[in-house]
Amino acid sequence: MDNKKVLAISITAVVVLVLALAATSYAMFSANLTGSKENELTTGYVTLNCTEKTFELENTSPMNDTEGIALENNAAECTLTSEMKGTMTIGYDIALDGVDTKTPEDGITEDNVKIQVSKTITEPEQGQLEYLLKTNNTEGIYVSTIKESKGQYDRSIDGYKLDSDTITGNKKIVYKIVAWVSNEQAENTRINDSNIVLDENGKCSNSSYTDKDTCENASEIWGDSKKSTQEGGTFSFKLKIGATQVLENN
Amino acid sequence: MSDGNKEKKSGKLTFIILGIVILILAMGGVALATYTWNYTSKNPNNISTGSISLSLLESTDTISIENALPMSDDKGKVSGEKFDFAVTTEASGNPGDIKYKLSITEVDELDEGYTKLDKSNVKIYLTVLEDDQENGTTETEVVAPTKVDSIITEENGEGTLTFTKEEYLKHTHNEVNKEITTKYRLRMWIADDTDASNWDDSNQKNQYKLKIGASGTIAPIS
Numbered sequence: 001m002d003n004k005k006v007l008a009i010s011i012t013a014v015v016v017l018v019l020a021l022a023a024t025s026y027a028m029f030s031a032n033l034t035g036s037k038e039n040e041l042t043t044g045y046v047t048l049n050c051t052e053k054t055f056e057l058e059n060t061s062p063m064n065d066t067e068g069i070a071l072e073n074n075a076a077e078c079t080l081t082s083e084m085k086g087t088m089t090i091g092y093d094i095a096l097d098g099v100d101t102k103t104p105e106d107g108i109t110e111d112n113v114k115i116q117v118s119k120t121i122t123e124p125e126q127g128q129l130e131y132l133l134k135t136n137n138t139e140g141i142y143v144s145t146i147k148e149s150k151g152q153y154d155r156s157i158d159g160y161k162l163d164s165d166t167i168t169g170n171k172k173i174v175y176k177i178v179a180w181v182s183n184e185q186a187e188n189t190r191i192n193d194s195n196i197v198l199d200e201n202g203k204c205s206n207s208s209y210t211d212k213d214t215c216e217n218a219s220e221i222w223g224d225s226k227k228s229t230q231e232g233g234t235f236s237f238k239l240k241i242g243a244t245q246v247l248e249n250n
Numbered sequence: 251m252s253d254g255n256k257e258k259k260s261g262k263l264t265f266i267i268l269g270i271v272i273l274i275l276a277m278g279g280v281a282l283a284t285y286t287w288n289y290t291s292k293n294p295n296n297i298s299t300g301s302i303s304l305s306l307l308e309s310t311d312t313i314s315i316e317n318a319l320p321m322s323d324d325k326g327k328v329s330g331e332k333f334d335f336a337v338t339t340e341a342s343g344n345p346g347d348i349k350y351k352l353s354i355t356e357v358d359e360l361d362e363g364y365t366k367l368d369k370s371n372v373k374i375y376l377t378v379l380e381d382d383q384e385n386g387t388t389e390t391e392v393v394a395p396t397k398v399d400s401i402i403t404e405e406n407g408e409g410t411l412t413f414t415k416e417e418y419l420k421h422t423h424n425e426v427n428k429e430i431t432t433k434y435r436l437r438m439w440i441a442d443d444t445d446a447s448n449w450d451d452s453n454q455k456n457q458y459k460l461k462i463g464a465s466g467t468i469a470p471i472s
Contacts, residue, residue: 048287054291054294057297059299059345060346061345061348074297076295090287097291098294181299203307207429219381221334223335224308229301230299232300234296234297239289239290240288240291241290245284
């Protein structure tokens with residue numbers, strides 16, 4: 001083969017590759033336009049955003065699911081907004097992040113904090129509220145039960161996944177996570193159980209009296225006291241979303 | 251062809267092949283450069299609780315009736331065997347309502363020589379003791395005279411008391427470091443519909459014992 005032939009084949013191969021490259025790039029962000037007077041080709045764009053509401057609930061107490069769901073100032077929200085021009089499918093995972101990393105050793109952990117998770121599509125049309133995981137309008141689940149739930153689209157999400165879904169076009173989806181400290185374990189512990197220690201021998205129901213006679217003369221009760229204490233603590237979490245384009249051949 | 255020309259031609263070919271490989275890699279790179287987006291909250295969501303405790307103060311460990319005779323509710327409410335106890339809640343914060351429950355537990359260990367009465371023969375009555383400056387201590391009924399067998403229905407010998415005035419089962423802590431106490435009086439007697447005709451045998455001594463239990467949303471969370 002002479003030099004010219006080699007060069008010609010090489011140039012042809014390069015041109016083919018360049019064309020293929022251009023075609024592939026176009027396929028990433030495609031826009032299908034029809035019926036215009038002029039033939040145009042416009043690259044698409046996509047924007048995702050989470051507008052978040054966080055909460056700070058102090059001095060709460062353990063409660064049942066009904067009370068926890070009805071409580072105020074205990075709901076985190078993320079309004080996930082997508083704006084797209086062109087045809088594209090985005091797969092995303094939403095998860096809890098940084099779960100109880102601040103004070104992991106205190107009395108409040110993922111084993112006694114419950115959540116109720118829901119999502120509602122609000123645009124382009126108002127949709128129905130949908131409860132996620134195994135929660136419903138009266139029941140939540142312990143945070144610890146989703147500890148091993150991994151992301152489908154974002155492999156860096158290695159636990160606490162709340163939802164995986166795909167999104168196309170312009171949409172608004174409101175995710176709501178209601179959280180409370182559950183009293184279910186406490187309900188199983190009674191003050192007269194053998195694991196409850198004697199607090200004080202000889203005590204008055206009114207602590208201002210310190211001996212039996214003055215206590216009983218004041219119509220108070222004198223006896224032995226058993227005490228059960230729950231130490232306080234803080235539980236915290238953030239939200240994390242990982243999104244990626246879903247290719248048609250995936 | 252001279253060796254020099256051969257080397258030049260080989261160099262060109264290598265250069266061209268390298269260029270094609272780079273283009274293929276570039277194309278592959280573009281194909282993989284799909285849209286990705288990651289978001290993490292700037293601020294955390296926080297729930298915190300203060301330290302909360304529940305205490306049960308009892309005048310005695312158990313309440314028992316021995317060799318008693320049946321009596322009417324009216325008489326039992328006044329002169330039945332009595333047992334005073336108090337429930338106290340403390341909170342380092344101001345968590346609002348702390349709820350608790352009261353229960354009774356049958357005690358199987360009797361004093362020596364006694365025979366256990368059946369729980370269907372025993373009635374209890376629970377009142378709240380409140381201080382009144384004019385009348386001294388007043389009693390407010392929270393559990394009407396009730397046979398024990400309708401409270402303890404489970405095999406574990408324990409039953410929760412159903413209050414007619416549930417507001418007493420809730421201590422509202424709106425001040426930091428507040429201690430709230432509710433005092434109770436439990437009375438117990440033999441129900442007047444008990445057949446005591448065969449109790450004439452002086453060798454048989456009857457006894458029934460109960461323990462009080464309190465549980466709340468504030469017991470230790472494991």
